[in-house]
Amino acid sequence: MSKLTIRNLYRTYTNHQMALKDFKLETKDGELVAIVGPSECGKSVLLRIIAGLESSTDGAIWLDEQLINETDPKARKVAMVFRNYTLYPEMNLFDNLAFGLKLLKYPPSQIKTKVTEIAEKLGVSEYLSKMPADLTPVECFKMVLVRAFVKEPKILLLDDPIAQLSKEDRKEALNELRRLQQITKVTTLFVTEYSKEAFYIGDRVAVMREGELLQIGTPQEIYDKPMNMAVAGAMMMPIMSFTEIEIVEKEDHLETKFFGSPHIVEEDIEAILRKKGYVNKKVILGIRPDDIEVIRIEEGQENNAPTAEVKYLKEYNGKQYAYFDYDGSAFGALVEGEGKIMPEDKIVICYKNPVPLLFNKDSGDAILYER
Secondary structure (H helix, E strand, C coil): CCCEEEEEEEEECCCCCEEEEEEEEECCCCCEEEEECCCCCCHHHHHHHHHCCCCCCEEEEEECCEECCCCCHHHCCEEEECCCCCCCCCCCHHHHHHHHHHHCCCCHHHHHHHHHHHHHHCCCHHHCCCCHHHCCHHHHHHHHHHHHHHCCCCEEEEECCCCCCCHHHHHHHHHHHHHHHHHHCCEEEEEECCHHHHHHHCCEEEEEECCEEEEEECHHHHHHCCCEHHHHHHCCCCCCEEEEEEEEECCCCEEEEECCEEEECCHHHHHHHHHCCCCCEEEEEEECHHHEEEEECCCCCCCCCCEEEEEEEEEECCEEEEEEEECCEEEEEEECCCCCCCCCCEEEEEECCCCCEEECCCCCEECCCCC
16 A cells, blocks of 8 residues: 655646646545546646656655656556546457556566456456457446556556446446455545545545645545535535525624524534624525425415425436525425425425534635634
8 A cells, every 4th residue: 555645736837827736635545535626627637747647847746755756657656547448459358457567578477477366356357368349338447447456556546437438337337446446455546527426436535626626535524514615516416505694693692594584593603603703794605405495385375484486306316306596596405205396386495404504705715614
């Protein structure tokens, strides 16, 4: 197992475009870090620099105790799988796995031993005599990973490797990746544009935006305590909504109002808001669809609670969500049960999260917790 340390990494091109800006990352031995962010935010550039396929403008990359910025790519003990990976169609799987070792001038007897041993260790011995055309897409992906592990890398870099797979195959491929990675215990960086995949596969998740690392933590840490609105809004599915609220001083407590109803601020949260100077100021409230309960209003039924009309329904991870507008903002809400709520239905809105996510109105940074 090995540890990768990246310090103050920059990559600036001749047109002054900055692909990486003061990027910092330190992995733990044998962990899988999922790096997630939108297209062209610097994820792939980062992997290419680690692999030695592209140079950095500034900063340092350490692999264990070795500074590798100037190390030849072949000597870095780094393996990389690209999104457009392929197996050599004219070779059987044994020769596919052996190909990289032949390029490194391993003797034939050692190649046979290494390929046989890794295939047995990873449970793929039955594939060695097959041709790539005999494999399913997920099996091809699995064998590409095995080919990378044959080289015994210290670090495995995966640049959105399941992008070419169908939606149905992607989860199976992620499960295979996790299985192989846990057997080999190779420290791995996995790049994706999809937060769902990052949260599913990663021991920790690193969120990137415009060349910067916004936050890194376990999936649960990032879900519970996003450090800013960029992490909270862009990286969660279903997507979080935001609305502006005011923290108002009352006679013996702090209060705020949203969805047309007053809400008393809990004492521990009140203490933080007072300490940081947010009394009688406006902040941004982040609301996840799972934080809202909605109930269908039957025709002719009267209700004094806040109401809205369902615009459309959408499904995520087998759950159904209803989306609606309220006071100029769009929101989603988890629908309990099937067929209870339909588009154009009138609904009652109830906010049920006792620990709100509050953000600074100007900076977008989280208010109730810090890095």
